[in-house]
Amino acid sequence: MKKLQDQHFYELLNVEFNASPLDISRAYKELHELYREDSLASYSFFCKQERQEILAKLQEAYSTLMNEDRRYRYDRLLIERGILPEERQFQAEHRALRRASPSNHFIRNPILKITDELKALIASNSVIQEILSYDILSGKDLGRIRRELGISLDVIGEITKIRPIFLRAIEDDTFDIAPSRMFLKSYLKAYAQCIGLDANIVANRYLKRIDEQKLSSPTSHDHADK
Amino acid sequence: MAHVWPIGGGKGGTGKSFLTGNVGIMLAKQGFKTLLIDADLGSPNLHTVIGLFYPERSLSDFFSKRVSDLEEVVLETPISNLFLISGASNKLDVANLAFEQKMRTLRAISRLDYDYILMDLSAGTSFNTIDFFTLSGSGVFVCCPEPTSIENLYRLILSVYTRKIHHLLKSPFFRDLTERAESRYPDATINKPEVLLHVLKEVDPEKAGMIEKILQAFQFRLVINQLRKQDNPTLGSLICQIIEKHLCLNMQFMGNISFDERVHDGLCRKSPFVERYLYSQVTLDLRSVARGLVNGHHGQAVAPLSMSQV
Numbered sequence A: 001m002k003k004l005q006d007q008h009f010y011e012l013l014n015v016e017f018n019a020s021p022l023d024i025s026r027a028y029k030e031l032h033e034l035y036r037e038d039s040l041a042s043y044s045f046f047c048k049q050e051r052q053e054i055l056a057k058l059q060e061a062y063s064t065l066m067n068e069d070r071r072y073r074y075d076r077l078l079i080e081r082g083i084l085p086e087e088r089q090f091q092a093e094h095r096a097l098r099r100a101s102p103s104n105h106f107i108r109n110p111i112l113k114i115t116d117e118l119k120a121l122i123a124s125n126s127v128i129q130e131i132l133s134y135d136i137l138s139g140k141d142l143g144r145i146r147r148e149l150g151i152s153l154d155v156i157g158e159i160t161k162i163r164p165i166f167l168r169a170i171e172d173d174t175f176d177i178a179p180s181r182m183f184l185k186s187y188l189k190a191y192a193q194c195i196g197l198d199a200n201i202v203a204n205r206y207l208k209r210i211d212e213q214k215l216s217s218p219t220s221h222d223h224a225d226k
Numbered sequence B: 001m002a003h004v005w006p007i008g009g010g011k012g013g014t015g016k017s018f019l020t021g022n023v024g025i026m027l028a029k030q031g032f033k034t035l036l037i038d039a040d041l042g043s044p045n046l047h048t049v050i051g052l053f054y055p056e057r058s059l060s061d062f063f064s065k066r067v068s069d070l071e072e073v074v075l076e077t078p079i080s081n082l083f084l085i086s087g088a089s090n091k092l093d094v095a096n097l098a099f100e101q102k103m104r105t106l107r108a109i110s111r112l113d114y115d116y117i118l119m120d121l122s123a124g125t126s127f128n129t130i131d132f133f134t135l136s137g138s139g140v141f142v143c144c145p146e147p148t149s150i151e152n153l154y155r156l157i158l159s160v161y162t163r164k165i166h167h168l169l170k171s172p173f174f175r176d177l178t179e180r181a182e183s184r185y186p187d188a189t190i191n192k193p194e195v196l197l198h199v200l201k202e203v204d205p206e207k208a209g210m211i212e213k214i215l216q217a218f219q220f221r222l223v224i225n226q227l228r229k230q231d232n233p234t235l236g237s238l239i240c241q242i243i244e245k246h247l248c249l250n251m252q253f254m255g256n257i258s259f260d261e262r263v264h265d266g267l268c269r270k271s272p273f274v275e276r277y278l279y280s281q282v283t284l285d286l287r288s289v290a291r292g293l294v295n296g297h298h299g300q301a302v303a304p305l306s307m308s309q310v
Helices: A009-013 A021-035 A050-067 A069-081 A088-100 A102-109 A116-124 A126-135 A139-149 A153-160 A164-171 A181-194 A199-215 B017-029 B059-063 B099-111 B127-136 B149-168 B174-184 B195-204 B207-218 B235-247 B262-268 B281-296
Strands: B003-008 B036-037 B082-085 B116-120 B138-145 B219-227 B251-258
Touching: A009 A021, A009 B116, A021 B235, A050 B235, A069 B174, A088 B036, A116 A126, A116 A139, A116 B219, A116 B281, A126 A139, A139 A164, A139 A199, A153 A164, A153 A181, A164 A181, A181 A199, A199 B174, B003 B127, B017 B036, B017 B082, B017 B116, B017 B138, B017 B219, B017 B281, B059 B099, B099 B127, B127 B138, B127 B149, B138 B149, B149 B174, B149 B195, B149 B207, B149 B235, B174 B195, B195 B207, B235 B251, B251 B281
Parallel strands: B003 B116, B003 B138, B036 B082, B036 B116, B138 B219, B219 B251
Antiparallel strands: none
C-alpha cells in the first residue's frame, strides 16, 4: 500500500499507462463518486482536510492526463524518474508525433468537437471534393472520405454512440432499410456530422442513391466506378 | 475444524442478530452442523430470533466456571442441525470480560466440533466486541445504508485494525519497532491507524511488511442490510473499496439485504423470518449471503439451495 502522495497519476486513477481519455475520464468519475464531499460510502472515514487533499490530487491527475500536452510532459517526467519503462519513451514520442498531424489528432481525441481544422482539411482534399461533387453518395464513398480524414470507425462509434456494426453496414451498403429508414437517416446524419460533413446533404444523397437503385435495377449503381 | 464467523456492525439495530439467526438456520437446513453463539453479552436476544424462548443454560455458566466444558452450555433448538449457546440469563455484570477470559472462550470455541460457528456480537467498539474479531481473524460486518451506521462501521473497523497492530507491536518482537516509530512521530500509533503503517514502513520496511501481511490475512466480509428501493445498491462495494485502499484489509462485499416491513412482523410473531416468509426477497438475499459464507471458505462453487431445503 502506497501513500496517496507517493502515487503517480496512473496509479492514483488506477489506469494503464496507455489508457485512452475515455478510460481516464471513466476512472476519474468512479473515484470522484467515492471521495466527493457528500459521498455516503466514505462518510466519516476522512477528516475534512484529508478529503480535500485527496480530491485536489485526483483533480490534478485528471486534468494532467486528459490534456495531451501535459500528459506528454508528465510521461517524460516519469521516464526520467525510471517509473515509466524506457520503451514507453518511444510510445510517448510517437504519440507526440501523431499529434502533429491534424487528422490523427482527431483520432487521439475522440471527444473533440468539429474544428475548423477538420473543415479546412475537407476543403483542401481533392478526393473528398470530387466525391462531394456528385449528387448521390454510396457507403463506399463515405468510407473513402472517412479514411482520407484518418478517422476510425470506432471513434465515430464512440462519439455518435451508434454500434459499429451499423456503421459498417452503412459503409458496406448492406444496411437493410426496409424496417428502419428513419433510423438509417438519423445514423447517416450523425455519421456525417461526426466527420465534418453537412448532415442533410449526406443523408439525402445516400438515401437518394438507395431509392434510385430500387427503382432501376438490382445492379450496382456506383458512380465511383465510372 | 469449524469456520468461526464473528458478526458485528458498530451500530445497534443494523440486523446483526437477525442475520446471524436466519443465516444460521439456512446453513443448518443445508446440512451443515451449525452453532450460534450469542456473544452480545450486554443485550442478548439471539434465542428469540430463532424461536427458543426459555434458554436453560447460557454462556455465563461457562464464564463463572460453573461448567468447565463449553459443550455443556450448548442448547438444542427447534431446528435440526442448529445449536445455540445463549447469552440470556447472564449475570448482569458479565458484559465486561477480561482478555484472558476471551482467549479461554475462543480456545474453547475452536475446539468445538461444528461446521460453522456464527457469533452474534454487540454493537459499539468495546474490547469485548473488537477482540472477537482480532482473535478469530475473520468477521462479517452488517451495516445499513445510512450515514450513522456507516460512521459506526468505520469506527469499529478502525478499532479492530488499531487494536491488532497494537497487539502485534506490544509483543517483544515488535517492541523496539514501536519505540522507534514513536520517537520519530509522537502520537503516530494512537492517532491514525492508516498513518501508523506508513510510519512503520519508513522505520523498518521488513517488519512493516510482516504486519501488513498479517492484516491482509484478515477475512472480512460486508453485508448491507435494510436496502430500500431508493438506496444505491453499489454502496457496499464502494465501502469495501475504501477499506481495501486505505487500510489494506481484505474486505469482501457479500450482498444487499432488502428492506422489508415483515421482518418486524416476523419478530413480533416470534417465528424465524426465513421459515415464515419463504418466498420473500429478504429470504433470497439471506440465502445468497449464506452461500457466500460457504463458498468463501471452500473456495469453490456450491450448488444453490433449493426452496425445499429452506
